[in-house]
Amino acid sequence: MKLTNVKDYMVYVELADGAPVNASLEILTRVSRLAPKSGEQVTAVIIGQNVSEGAQTAIAAGADKVICVEKEISQLEEYVQILTAIGKKYQPRVFFFPATQMGKDLVPVLSYKFDTASITDVTDIVEKAEGFDYVCSSYNGNILNEISYEAGFPQIVSVKSSSFKKELDSSRTGEIISEDIPVDRSLIKTELKETVKEIAEAVNLEEAQVVVAGGRGMGSKENFELVKELADVCKGVVGATRPAIESEWISRAHQVGQSGKTVAPKLYIACGISGATQHISGMSGSGYIVAINKDEDAPIFDIADVGIVGDAVKVIPLLIEAIKKEKAQ
Ligand SMILES: Cc1cc2nc3c(=O)[nH]c(=O)nc-3n(C[C@H](O)[C@H](O)[C@H](O)COP(=O)(O)OP(=O)(O)OC[C@H]3O[C@@H](n4cnc5c(N)ncnc54)[C@H](O)[C@@H]3O)c2cc1C
Structure with a gap:
Protein backbone atom coordinates (compact mmCIF):
# COMPACT_ATOMS: atom_id res chain seq x y z
CA MET A 1 0.00 0.00 0.00
CA LYS A 2 1.91 3.09 -1.20
CA LEU A 3 0.33 6.46 -0.48
CA THR A 4 0.05 8.90 -3.37
CA ASN A 5 -2.06 11.85 -2.20
CA VAL A 6 0.44 12.86 0.45
CA LYS A 7 1.02 16.02 2.47
CA ASP A 8 1.97 17.08 5.98
CA TYR A 9 4.25 15.52 8.56
CA MET A 10 3.10 13.01 11.12
CA VAL A 11 4.92 12.25 14.37
CA TYR A 12 4.18 9.26 16.58
CA VAL A 13 4.20 10.44 20.19
CA GLU A 14 5.17 7.53 22.38
CA LEU A 15 4.05 7.59 26.00
CA ALA A 16 6.05 6.41 29.00
CA ASP A 17 4.11 6.33 32.26
CA GLY A 18 1.41 8.40 30.56
CA ALA A 19 3.68 11.26 29.42
CA PRO A 20 5.19 11.84 25.95
CA VAL A 21 8.81 10.73 25.71
CA ASN A 22 11.31 13.50 25.03
CA ALA A 23 12.45 11.89 21.79
CA SER A 24 8.98 12.41 20.25
CA LEU A 25 8.72 16.00 21.52
CA GLU A 26 12.17 16.81 20.08
CA ILE A 27 10.99 15.62 16.65
CA LEU A 28 7.83 17.74 16.92
CA THR A 29 9.85 20.88 17.68
CA ARG A 30 12.26 20.27 14.78
CA VAL A 31 9.56 19.36 12.28
CA SER A 32 7.41 22.36 13.29
CA ARG A 33 10.28 24.52 11.97
CA LEU A 34 10.22 22.73 8.60
CA ALA A 35 6.47 22.71 8.10
CA PRO A 36 5.65 26.41 7.56
CA LYS A 37 8.28 26.70 4.80
CA SER A 38 6.61 23.96 2.78
CA GLY A 39 3.08 25.05 3.70
CA GLU A 40 2.51 21.78 5.50
CA GLN A 41 1.25 20.94 8.96
CA VAL A 42 2.51 18.75 11.75
CA THR A 43 0.19 16.10 13.14
CA ALA A 44 0.99 14.15 16.29
CA VAL A 45 -0.50 10.72 16.96
CA ILE A 46 -0.98 9.53 20.54
CA ILE A 47 -2.29 6.11 21.50
CA GLY A 48 -3.07 5.18 25.09
CA GLN A 49 -5.26 5.99 28.03
CA ASN A 50 -5.97 9.50 29.38
CA VAL A 51 -4.04 11.10 26.55
CA SER A 52 -5.44 14.64 26.81
CA GLU A 53 -2.52 16.01 28.85
CA GLY A 54 -0.04 14.36 26.46
CA ALA A 55 -1.92 15.94 23.54
CA GLN A 56 -1.47 19.43 25.05
CA THR A 57 2.25 18.76 25.52
CA ALA A 58 2.48 17.67 21.89
CA ILE A 59 0.86 20.95 20.80
CA ALA A 60 3.25 22.92 23.04
CA ALA A 61 6.17 21.08 21.37
CA GLY A 62 5.02 22.00 17.85
CA ALA A 63 2.02 19.91 16.72
CA ASP A 64 -0.73 21.71 14.77
CA LYS A 65 -3.10 18.77 15.23
CA VAL A 66 -3.13 15.80 17.54
CA ILE A 67 -4.91 12.56 16.69
CA CYS A 68 -5.83 10.86 19.97
CA VAL A 69 -6.67 7.17 20.08
CA GLU A 70 -7.93 6.42 23.60
CA LYS A 71 -7.28 2.71 23.97
CA GLU A 72 -5.64 0.36 26.40
CA ILE A 73 -3.34 -1.68 24.23
CA SER A 74 0.02 -3.25 24.79
CA GLN A 75 0.98 -5.37 21.81
CA LEU A 76 2.99 -4.23 18.83
CA GLU A 77 0.48 -5.68 16.38
CA GLU A 78 -2.28 -3.52 17.88
CA TYR A 79 -0.15 -0.38 17.47
CA VAL A 80 0.66 -1.43 13.90
CA GLN A 81 -3.02 -1.83 13.01
CA ILE A 82 -3.91 1.58 14.45
CA LEU A 83 -0.94 3.44 12.94
CA THR A 84 -1.51 1.82 9.54
CA ALA A 85 -5.16 2.90 9.59
CA ILE A 86 -4.20 6.45 10.59
CA GLY A 87 -1.48 6.64 7.93
CA LYS A 88 -3.94 5.45 5.28
CA LYS A 89 -6.59 7.96 6.32
CA TYR A 90 -4.39 11.06 6.80
CA GLN A 91 -1.74 10.26 4.14
CA PRO A 92 1.36 11.91 5.66
CA ARG A 93 4.35 12.69 3.47
CA VAL A 94 6.70 11.68 6.29
CA PHE A 95 5.82 9.57 9.31
CA PHE A 96 8.40 10.17 12.06
CA PHE A 97 9.07 7.86 14.99
CA PRO A 98 11.41 8.19 17.99
CA ALA A 99 14.24 5.66 17.71
CA THR A 100 13.25 4.14 21.05
CA GLN A 101 12.86 0.40 21.50
CA MET A 102 9.23 0.77 20.46
CA GLY A 103 10.10 2.94 17.46
CA LYS A 104 12.68 0.36 16.40
CA ASP A 105 10.00 -2.33 16.52
CA LEU A 106 7.35 -0.27 14.70
CA VAL A 107 9.38 1.24 11.86
CA PRO A 108 10.25 -1.90 9.84
CA VAL A 109 6.73 -3.33 10.15
CA LEU A 110 5.11 -0.09 9.07
CA SER A 111 7.43 0.38 6.10
CA TYR A 112 6.41 -3.14 5.05
CA LYS A 113 2.72 -2.24 5.50
CA PHE A 114 3.11 0.92 3.39
CA ASP A 115 5.50 -0.75 0.94
CA THR A 116 8.14 1.94 1.37
CA ALA A 117 11.67 1.98 2.77
CA SER A 118 12.62 3.22 6.21
CA ILE A 119 15.48 5.42 7.34
CA THR A 120 16.55 4.71 10.90
CA ASP A 121 18.52 6.44 13.65
CA VAL A 122 18.47 9.82 11.93
CA THR A 123 20.52 12.47 13.72
CA ASP A 124 19.84 15.47 11.49
CA ILE A 125 17.55 16.72 8.74
CA VAL A 126 19.12 18.70 5.90
CA GLU A 127 16.76 21.05 4.07
CA LYS A 128 17.01 20.92 0.28
CA ALA A 129 15.30 22.86 -2.49
CA GLU A 130 12.77 20.03 -2.72
CA GLY A 131 12.19 18.18 0.54
CA PHE A 132 15.19 17.21 2.59
CA ASP A 133 17.89 14.61 3.21
CA TYR A 134 18.39 12.63 6.38
CA VAL A 135 21.71 12.23 8.20
CA CYS A 136 22.41 8.96 9.97
CA SER A 137 25.49 7.00 10.92
CA SER A 138 26.66 3.55 9.95
CA TYR A 139 29.59 1.20 10.64
CA ASN A 140 29.46 1.81 14.39
CA GLY A 141 29.43 5.56 13.92
CA ASN A 142 32.51 5.69 11.67
CA ILE A 143 30.57 6.99 8.67
CA LEU A 144 27.89 9.69 8.52
CA ASN A 145 25.51 9.28 5.58
CA GLU A 146 23.30 11.93 4.04
CA ILE A 147 20.42 10.02 2.51
CA SER A 148 17.87 11.13 -0.08
CA TYR A 149 14.62 9.23 0.03
CA GLU A 150 13.14 8.08 -3.24
CA ALA A 151 11.14 5.07 -2.11
CA GLY A 152 7.65 6.54 -2.31
CA PHE A 153 5.38 7.66 0.48
CA PRO A 154 4.99 7.83 3.36
CA GLN A 155 8.64 8.18 4.23
CA ILE A 156 9.08 6.18 7.45
CA VAL A 157 11.83 7.75 9.52
CA SER A 158 13.11 7.12 13.05
CA VAL A 159 15.07 9.86 14.83
CA LYS A 160 17.70 9.25 17.51
CA SER A 161 16.90 10.71 20.89
CA SER A 162 18.52 14.11 21.72
CA SER A 163 19.27 14.84 18.05
CA PHE A 164 17.16 18.00 18.34
CA LYS A 165 16.24 20.38 21.14
CA LYS A 166 12.75 20.14 22.59
CA GLU A 167 11.02 23.48 23.07
CA LEU A 168 7.66 23.74 24.79
CA ASP A 169 5.48 26.81 24.22
CA SER A 170 2.33 26.46 26.33
CA SER A 171 0.69 29.41 24.51
CA ARG A 172 0.50 27.37 21.25
CA THR A 173 -2.93 26.14 20.22
CA GLY A 174 -3.90 23.19 18.07
CA GLU A 175 -6.72 20.94 17.00
CA ILE A 176 -7.42 17.71 18.85
CA ILE A 177 -9.06 14.92 16.84
CA SER A 178 -10.39 11.79 18.52
CA GLU A 179 -10.24 8.62 16.46
CA ASP A 180 -11.81 5.35 17.44
CA ILE A 181 -9.92 2.78 15.43
CA PRO A 182 -11.01 -0.81 15.95
CA VAL A 183 -8.37 -3.49 16.40
CA ASP A 184 -9.01 -6.85 14.73
CA ARG A 185 -7.81 -9.25 17.39
CA SER A 186 -8.16 -12.22 15.06
CA LEU A 187 -5.12 -10.89 13.15
CA ILE A 188 -2.94 -10.85 16.28
CA LYS A 189 -0.61 -13.80 16.25
CA THR A 190 1.19 -13.22 19.55
CA GLU A 191 0.11 -13.24 23.14
CA LEU A 192 1.71 -11.01 25.75
CA LYS A 193 2.38 -13.17 28.81
CA GLU A 194 4.53 -10.90 30.94
CA THR A 195 6.49 -7.65 30.65
CA VAL A 196 9.99 -7.90 32.08
CA LYS A 197 11.99 -4.71 32.38
CA GLU A 198 15.53 -5.37 31.27
CA ILE A 199 18.37 -3.75 33.17
CA ALA A 200 19.46 -2.11 29.92
C1 LIG B 1 34.08 4.19 15.86
C2 LIG B 1 34.34 4.60 17.28
C3 LIG B 1 33.25 4.81 18.10
C4 LIG B 1 33.46 5.22 19.42
N1 LIG B 1 32.37 5.43 20.21
C5 LIG B 1 32.56 5.90 21.45
C6 LIG B 1 31.44 6.21 22.27
O1 LIG B 1 30.29 6.01 21.91
N2 LIG B 1 31.69 6.71 23.51
C7 LIG B 1 32.95 6.93 23.98
O2 LIG B 1 33.09 7.41 25.10
N3 LIG B 1 34.01 6.62 23.23
C8 LIG B 1 33.86 6.11 21.99
N4 LIG B 1 34.95 5.80 21.25
C9 LIG B 1 36.28 5.88 21.89
C10 LIG B 1 36.85 7.29 21.87
O3 LIG B 1 37.56 7.49 20.67
C11 LIG B 1 37.80 7.54 23.06
O4 LIG B 1 38.82 6.54 23.01
C12 LIG B 1 37.14 7.50 24.41
O5 LIG B 1 36.03 8.34 24.45
C13 LIG B 1 38.12 7.95 25.48
O6 LIG B 1 37.58 7.64 26.73
P1 LIG B 1 38.14 8.27 28.05
O7 LIG B 1 37.98 9.74 28.01
O8 LIG B 1 37.52 7.53 29.19
O9 LIG B 1 39.68 7.82 28.05
P2 LIG B 1 40.99 8.63 27.71
O10 LIG B 1 40.92 9.29 26.41
O11 LIG B 1 42.13 7.70 27.95
O12 LIG B 1 41.02 9.79 28.79
C14 LIG B 1 41.19 9.58 30.17
C15 LIG B 1 41.30 10.97 30.80
O13 LIG B 1 41.33 10.83 32.20
C16 LIG B 1 42.27 11.78 32.71
N5 LIG B 1 42.71 11.24 34.01
C17 LIG B 1 43.57 10.22 34.24
N6 LIG B 1 43.66 9.98 35.57
C18 LIG B 1 42.83 10.89 36.17
C19 LIG B 1 42.49 11.16 37.52
N7 LIG B 1 42.99 10.45 38.54
N8 LIG B 1 41.62 12.18 37.74
C20 LIG B 1 41.11 12.93 36.75
N9 LIG B 1 41.40 12.72 35.45
C21 LIG B 1 42.24 11.70 35.17
C22 LIG B 1 43.37 11.87 31.68
O14 LIG B 1 44.02 13.13 31.79
C23 LIG B 1 42.55 11.75 30.39
O15 LIG B 1 42.18 13.02 29.91
C24 LIG B 1 34.77 5.40 19.93
C25 LIG B 1 35.85 5.19 19.08
C26 LIG B 1 35.65 4.79 17.78
C27 LIG B 1 36.84 4.58 16.89
Whole structure:
Protein backbone atom coordinates (compact mmCIF):
# COMPACT_ATOMS: atom_id res chain seq x y z
CA MET A 1 0.00 0.00 0.00
CA LYS A 2 1.91 3.09 -1.20
CA LEU A 3 0.33 6.46 -0.48
CA THR A 4 0.05 8.90 -3.37
CA ASN A 5 -2.06 11.85 -2.20
CA VAL A 6 0.44 12.86 0.45
CA LYS A 7 1.02 16.02 2.47
CA ASP A 8 1.97 17.08 5.98
CA TYR A 9 4.25 15.52 8.56
CA MET A 10 3.10 13.01 11.12
CA VAL A 11 4.92 12.25 14.37
CA TYR A 12 4.18 9.26 16.58
CA VAL A 13 4.20 10.44 20.19
CA GLU A 14 5.17 7.53 22.38
CA LEU A 15 4.05 7.59 26.00
CA ALA A 16 6.05 6.41 29.00
CA ASP A 17 4.11 6.33 32.26
CA GLY A 18 1.41 8.40 30.56
CA ALA A 19 3.68 11.26 29.42
CA PRO A 20 5.19 11.84 25.95
CA VAL A 21 8.81 10.73 25.71
CA ASN A 22 11.31 13.50 25.03
CA ALA A 23 12.45 11.89 21.79
CA SER A 24 8.98 12.41 20.25
CA LEU A 25 8.72 16.00 21.52
CA GLU A 26 12.17 16.81 20.08
CA ILE A 27 10.99 15.62 16.65
CA LEU A 28 7.83 17.74 16.92
CA THR A 29 9.85 20.88 17.68
CA ARG A 30 12.26 20.27 14.78
CA VAL A 31 9.56 19.36 12.28
CA SER A 32 7.41 22.36 13.29
CA ARG A 33 10.28 24.52 11.97
CA LEU A 34 10.22 22.73 8.60
CA ALA A 35 6.47 22.71 8.10
CA PRO A 36 5.65 26.41 7.56
CA LYS A 37 8.28 26.70 4.80
CA SER A 38 6.61 23.96 2.78
CA GLY A 39 3.08 25.05 3.70
CA GLU A 40 2.51 21.78 5.50
CA GLN A 41 1.25 20.94 8.96
CA VAL A 42 2.51 18.75 11.75
CA THR A 43 0.19 16.10 13.14
CA ALA A 44 0.99 14.15 16.29
CA VAL A 45 -0.50 10.72 16.96
CA ILE A 46 -0.98 9.53 20.54
CA ILE A 47 -2.29 6.11 21.50
CA GLY A 48 -3.07 5.18 25.09
CA GLN A 49 -5.26 5.99 28.03
CA ASN A 50 -5.97 9.50 29.38
CA VAL A 51 -4.04 11.10 26.55
CA SER A 52 -5.44 14.64 26.81
CA GLU A 53 -2.52 16.01 28.85
CA GLY A 54 -0.04 14.36 26.46
CA ALA A 55 -1.92 15.94 23.54
CA GLN A 56 -1.47 19.43 25.05
CA THR A 57 2.25 18.76 25.52
CA ALA A 58 2.48 17.67 21.89
CA ILE A 59 0.86 20.95 20.80
CA ALA A 60 3.25 22.92 23.04
CA ALA A 61 6.17 21.08 21.37
CA GLY A 62 5.02 22.00 17.85
CA ALA A 63 2.02 19.91 16.72
CA ASP A 64 -0.73 21.71 14.77
CA LYS A 65 -3.10 18.77 15.23
CA VAL A 66 -3.13 15.80 17.54
CA ILE A 67 -4.91 12.56 16.69
CA CYS A 68 -5.83 10.86 19.97
CA VAL A 69 -6.67 7.17 20.08
CA GLU A 70 -7.93 6.42 23.60
CA LYS A 71 -7.28 2.71 23.97
CA GLU A 72 -5.64 0.36 26.40
CA ILE A 73 -3.34 -1.68 24.23
CA SER A 74 0.02 -3.25 24.79
CA GLN A 75 0.98 -5.37 21.81
CA LEU A 76 2.99 -4.23 18.83
CA GLU A 77 0.48 -5.68 16.38
CA GLU A 78 -2.28 -3.52 17.88
CA TYR A 79 -0.15 -0.38 17.47
CA VAL A 80 0.66 -1.43 13.90
CA GLN A 81 -3.02 -1.83 13.01
CA ILE A 82 -3.91 1.58 14.45
CA LEU A 83 -0.94 3.44 12.94
CA THR A 84 -1.51 1.82 9.54
CA ALA A 85 -5.16 2.90 9.59
CA ILE A 86 -4.20 6.45 10.59
CA GLY A 87 -1.48 6.64 7.93
CA LYS A 88 -3.94 5.45 5.28
CA LYS A 89 -6.59 7.96 6.32
CA TYR A 90 -4.39 11.06 6.80
CA GLN A 91 -1.74 10.26 4.14
CA PRO A 92 1.36 11.91 5.66
CA ARG A 93 4.35 12.69 3.47
CA VAL A 94 6.70 11.68 6.29
CA PHE A 95 5.82 9.57 9.31
CA PHE A 96 8.40 10.17 12.06
CA PHE A 97 9.07 7.86 14.99
CA PRO A 98 11.41 8.19 17.99
CA ALA A 99 14.24 5.66 17.71
CA THR A 100 13.25 4.14 21.05
CA GLN A 101 12.86 0.40 21.50
CA MET A 102 9.23 0.77 20.46
CA GLY A 103 10.10 2.94 17.46
CA LYS A 104 12.68 0.36 16.40
CA ASP A 105 10.00 -2.33 16.52
CA LEU A 106 7.35 -0.27 14.70
CA VAL A 107 9.38 1.24 11.86
CA PRO A 108 10.25 -1.90 9.84
CA VAL A 109 6.73 -3.33 10.15
CA LEU A 110 5.11 -0.09 9.07
CA SER A 111 7.43 0.38 6.10
CA TYR A 112 6.41 -3.14 5.05
CA LYS A 113 2.72 -2.24 5.50
CA PHE A 114 3.11 0.92 3.39
CA ASP A 115 5.50 -0.75 0.94
CA THR A 116 8.14 1.94 1.37
CA ALA A 117 11.67 1.98 2.77
CA SER A 118 12.62 3.22 6.21
CA ILE A 119 15.48 5.42 7.34
CA THR A 120 16.55 4.71 10.90
CA ASP A 121 18.52 6.44 13.65
CA VAL A 122 18.47 9.82 11.93
CA THR A 123 20.52 12.47 13.72
CA ASP A 124 19.84 15.47 11.49
CA ILE A 125 17.55 16.72 8.74
CA VAL A 126 19.12 18.70 5.90
CA GLU A 127 16.76 21.05 4.07
CA LYS A 128 17.01 20.92 0.28
CA ALA A 129 15.30 22.86 -2.49
CA GLU A 130 12.77 20.03 -2.72
CA GLY A 131 12.19 18.18 0.54
CA PHE A 132 15.19 17.21 2.59
CA ASP A 133 17.89 14.61 3.21
CA TYR A 134 18.39 12.63 6.38
CA VAL A 135 21.71 12.23 8.20
CA CYS A 136 22.41 8.96 9.97
CA SER A 137 25.49 7.00 10.92
CA SER A 138 26.66 3.55 9.95
CA TYR A 139 29.59 1.20 10.64
CA ASN A 140 29.46 1.81 14.39
CA GLY A 141 29.43 5.56 13.92
CA ASN A 142 32.51 5.69 11.67
CA ILE A 143 30.57 6.99 8.67
CA LEU A 144 27.89 9.69 8.52
CA ASN A 145 25.51 9.28 5.58
CA GLU A 146 23.30 11.93 4.04
CA ILE A 147 20.42 10.02 2.51
CA SER A 148 17.87 11.13 -0.08
CA TYR A 149 14.62 9.23 0.03
CA GLU A 150 13.14 8.08 -3.24
CA ALA A 151 11.14 5.07 -2.11
CA GLY A 152 7.65 6.54 -2.31
CA PHE A 153 5.38 7.66 0.48
CA PRO A 154 4.99 7.83 3.36
CA GLN A 155 8.64 8.18 4.23
CA ILE A 156 9.08 6.18 7.45
CA VAL A 157 11.83 7.75 9.52
CA SER A 158 13.11 7.12 13.05
CA VAL A 159 15.07 9.86 14.83
CA LYS A 160 17.70 9.25 17.51
CA SER A 161 16.90 10.71 20.89
CA SER A 162 18.52 14.11 21.72
CA SER A 163 19.27 14.84 18.05
CA PHE A 164 17.16 18.00 18.34
CA LYS A 165 16.24 20.38 21.14
CA LYS A 166 12.75 20.14 22.59
CA GLU A 167 11.02 23.48 23.07
CA LEU A 168 7.66 23.74 24.79
CA ASP A 169 5.48 26.81 24.22
CA SER A 170 2.33 26.46 26.33
CA SER A 171 0.69 29.41 24.51
CA ARG A 172 0.50 27.37 21.25
CA THR A 173 -2.93 26.14 20.22
CA GLY A 174 -3.90 23.19 18.07
CA GLU A 175 -6.72 20.94 17.00
CA ILE A 176 -7.42 17.71 18.85
CA ILE A 177 -9.06 14.92 16.84
CA SER A 178 -10.39 11.79 18.52
CA GLU A 179 -10.24 8.62 16.46
CA ASP A 180 -11.81 5.35 17.44
CA ILE A 181 -9.92 2.78 15.43
CA PRO A 182 -11.01 -0.81 15.95
CA VAL A 183 -8.37 -3.49 16.40
CA ASP A 184 -9.01 -6.85 14.73
CA ARG A 185 -7.81 -9.25 17.39
CA SER A 186 -8.16 -12.22 15.06
CA LEU A 187 -5.12 -10.89 13.15
CA ILE A 188 -2.94 -10.85 16.28
CA LYS A 189 -0.61 -13.80 16.25
CA THR A 190 1.19 -13.22 19.55
CA GLU A 191 0.11 -13.24 23.14
CA LEU A 192 1.71 -11.01 25.75
CA LYS A 193 2.38 -13.17 28.81
CA GLU A 194 4.53 -10.90 30.94
CA THR A 195 6.49 -7.65 30.65
CA VAL A 196 9.99 -7.90 32.08
CA LYS A 197 11.99 -4.71 32.38
CA GLU A 198 15.53 -5.37 31.27
CA ILE A 199 18.37 -3.75 33.17
CA ALA A 200 19.46 -2.11 29.92
CA GLU A 201 16.05 -0.50 29.56
CA ALA A 202 16.03 0.72 33.14
CA VAL A 203 19.07 2.91 32.35
CA ASN A 204 17.17 5.87 31.06
CA LEU A 205 20.10 8.06 30.11
CA GLU A 206 18.25 9.85 27.31
CA GLU A 207 15.56 11.21 29.64
CA ALA A 208 17.90 11.99 32.58
CA GLN A 209 18.15 15.56 33.90
CA VAL A 210 21.55 14.84 35.49
CA VAL A 211 24.23 12.52 34.12
CA VAL A 212 27.43 11.77 36.02
CA ALA A 213 29.86 10.02 33.68
CA GLY A 214 33.18 8.34 34.31
CA GLY A 215 36.04 7.57 31.99
CA ARG A 216 39.36 5.72 31.94
CA GLY A 217 40.77 8.35 34.29
CA MET A 218 38.81 6.81 37.17
CA GLY A 219 41.51 4.13 37.10
CA SER A 220 39.67 1.09 38.50
CA LYS A 221 36.30 -0.53 39.10
CA GLU A 222 36.53 0.41 42.79
CA ASN A 223 37.18 4.06 41.96
CA PHE A 224 34.31 4.01 39.44
CA GLU A 225 31.97 3.41 42.41
CA LEU A 226 32.61 7.09 43.27
CA VAL A 227 30.96 8.09 39.97
CA LYS A 228 27.90 6.02 40.93
CA GLU A 229 27.86 7.58 44.41
CA LEU A 230 28.01 11.10 42.98
CA ALA A 231 25.19 10.24 40.54
CA ASP A 232 23.20 8.94 43.49
CA VAL A 233 23.49 12.12 45.56
CA CYS A 234 22.66 14.23 42.49
CA LYS A 235 19.67 11.98 41.71
CA GLY A 236 21.27 11.42 38.32
CA VAL A 237 22.03 8.53 36.00
CA VAL A 238 25.53 7.08 35.47
CA GLY A 239 27.15 7.49 32.06
CA ALA A 240 30.48 6.12 30.88
CA THR A 241 33.01 6.29 28.09
CA ARG A 242 33.79 3.29 25.93
CA PRO A 243 37.08 2.47 27.73
CA ALA A 244 35.26 2.40 31.09
CA ILE A 245 32.78 -0.06 29.61
CA GLU A 246 35.45 -2.16 27.95
CA SER A 247 37.20 -2.38 31.34
CA GLU A 248 33.88 -3.81 32.64
CA TRP A 249 33.48 -1.13 35.28
CA ILE A 250 29.84 -0.75 34.19
CA SER A 251 27.47 -2.26 31.62
CA ARG A 252 27.24 -1.17 27.98
CA ALA A 253 23.78 0.34 28.55
CA HIS A 254 25.59 3.30 30.16
CA GLN A 255 27.77 4.22 27.19
CA VAL A 256 27.51 7.82 26.03
CA GLY A 257 28.78 8.79 22.61
CA GLN A 258 28.83 8.09 18.95
CA SER A 259 28.34 4.35 19.33
CA GLY A 260 26.42 4.69 22.59
CA LYS A 261 23.58 6.95 23.65
CA THR A 262 23.07 10.63 22.90
CA VAL A 263 22.14 12.56 26.02
CA ALA A 264 21.10 16.14 26.73
CA PRO A 265 20.68 16.49 30.50
CA LYS A 266 20.55 19.83 32.31
CA LEU A 267 23.80 18.89 34.10
CA TYR A 268 26.60 16.60 32.84
CA ILE A 269 29.53 15.87 35.15
CA ALA A 270 32.46 14.27 33.31
CA CYS A 271 34.96 12.53 35.62
CA GLY A 272 38.31 11.40 34.23
CA ILE A 273 37.14 11.82 30.64
CA SER A 274 39.50 13.26 28.02
CA GLY A 275 36.83 14.62 25.66
CA ALA A 276 37.36 12.55 22.51
CA THR A 277 35.04 13.55 19.64
CA GLN A 278 33.29 10.17 19.77
CA HIS A 279 32.30 10.91 23.37
CA ILE A 280 31.55 14.62 22.91
CA SER A 281 29.17 13.89 20.04
CA GLY A 282 26.91 12.11 22.52
CA MET A 283 26.80 14.76 25.25
CA SER A 284 27.59 18.20 23.79
CA GLY A 285 23.88 19.10 23.88
CA SER A 286 23.99 19.06 27.71
CA GLY A 287 22.84 22.26 29.41
CA TYR A 288 25.74 22.70 31.84
CA ILE A 289 28.96 20.70 31.75
CA VAL A 290 31.30 20.19 34.69
CA ALA A 291 34.59 18.40 33.96
CA ILE A 292 37.10 16.93 36.40
CA ASN A 293 40.43 16.01 34.84
CA LYS A 294 44.00 16.03 36.14
CA ASP A 295 45.33 17.29 32.79
CA GLU A 296 44.60 20.99 32.39
CA ASP A 297 44.96 20.65 28.60
CA ALA A 298 42.31 17.90 28.28
CA PRO A 299 39.94 18.72 25.38
CA ILE A 300 36.90 18.20 27.63
CA PHE A 301 37.71 21.60 29.20
CA ASP A 302 37.06 23.26 25.82
CA ILE A 303 33.35 22.49 26.12
CA ALA A 304 33.01 22.57 29.92
CA ASP A 305 31.21 25.41 31.70
CA VAL A 306 33.20 24.62 34.84
CA GLY A 307 36.52 22.79 34.83
CA ILE A 308 38.15 21.29 37.90
CA VAL A 309 41.82 20.38 37.39
CA GLY A 310 42.60 17.60 39.84
CA ASP A 311 42.52 13.95 40.71
CA ALA A 312 38.90 12.80 40.30
CA VAL A 313 39.39 10.18 43.01
CA LYS A 314 40.08 13.01 45.47
CA VAL A 315 37.68 15.62 44.04
CA ILE A 316 34.53 13.44 43.82
CA PRO A 317 34.36 12.62 47.58
CA LEU A 318 34.68 16.37 48.32
CA LEU A 319 31.81 17.10 45.89
CA ILE A 320 29.67 14.36 47.44
CA GLU A 321 30.32 15.74 50.92
CA ALA A 322 29.53 19.33 49.83
CA ILE A 323 26.28 18.28 48.11
CA LYS A 324 25.17 16.23 51.13
CA LYS A 325 25.92 19.21 53.41
CA GLU A 326 23.97 21.56 51.13
CA LYS A 327 21.00 19.14 51.07
CA ALA A 328 21.00 18.82 54.86
CA GLN A 329 20.53 22.59 55.30
C1 LIG B 1 34.08 4.19 15.86
C2 LIG B 1 34.34 4.60 17.28
C3 LIG B 1 33.25 4.81 18.10
C4 LIG B 1 33.46 5.22 19.42
N1 LIG B 1 32.37 5.43 20.21
C5 LIG B 1 32.56 5.90 21.45
C6 LIG B 1 31.44 6.21 22.27
O1 LIG B 1 30.29 6.01 21.91
N2 LIG B 1 31.69 6.71 23.51
C7 LIG B 1 32.95 6.93 23.98
O2 LIG B 1 33.09 7.41 25.10
N3 LIG B 1 34.01 6.62 23.23
C8 LIG B 1 33.86 6.11 21.99
N4 LIG B 1 34.95 5.80 21.25
C9 LIG B 1 36.28 5.88 21.89
C10 LIG B 1 36.85 7.29 21.87
O3 LIG B 1 37.56 7.49 20.67
C11 LIG B 1 37.80 7.54 23.06
O4 LIG B 1 38.82 6.54 23.01
C12 LIG B 1 37.14 7.50 24.41
O5 LIG B 1 36.03 8.34 24.45
C13 LIG B 1 38.12 7.95 25.48
O6 LIG B 1 37.58 7.64 26.73
P1 LIG B 1 38.14 8.27 28.05
O7 LIG B 1 37.98 9.74 28.01
O8 LIG B 1 37.52 7.53 29.19
O9 LIG B 1 39.68 7.82 28.05
P2 LIG B 1 40.99 8.63 27.71
O10 LIG B 1 40.92 9.29 26.41
O11 LIG B 1 42.13 7.70 27.95
O12 LIG B 1 41.02 9.79 28.79
C14 LIG B 1 41.19 9.58 30.17
C15 LIG B 1 41.30 10.97 30.80
O13 LIG B 1 41.33 10.83 32.20
C16 LIG B 1 42.27 11.78 32.71
N5 LIG B 1 42.71 11.24 34.01
C17 LIG B 1 43.57 10.22 34.24
N6 LIG B 1 43.66 9.98 35.57
C18 LIG B 1 42.83 10.89 36.17
C19 LIG B 1 42.49 11.16 37.52
N7 LIG B 1 42.99 10.45 38.54
N8 LIG B 1 41.62 12.18 37.74
C20 LIG B 1 41.11 12.93 36.75
N9 LIG B 1 41.40 12.72 35.45
C21 LIG B 1 42.24 11.70 35.17
C22 LIG B 1 43.37 11.87 31.68
O14 LIG B 1 44.02 13.13 31.79
C23 LIG B 1 42.55 11.75 30.39
O15 LIG B 1 42.18 13.02 29.91
C24 LIG B 1 34.77 5.40 19.93
C25 LIG B 1 35.85 5.19 19.08
C26 LIG B 1 35.65 4.79 17.78
C27 LIG B 1 36.84 4.58 16.89
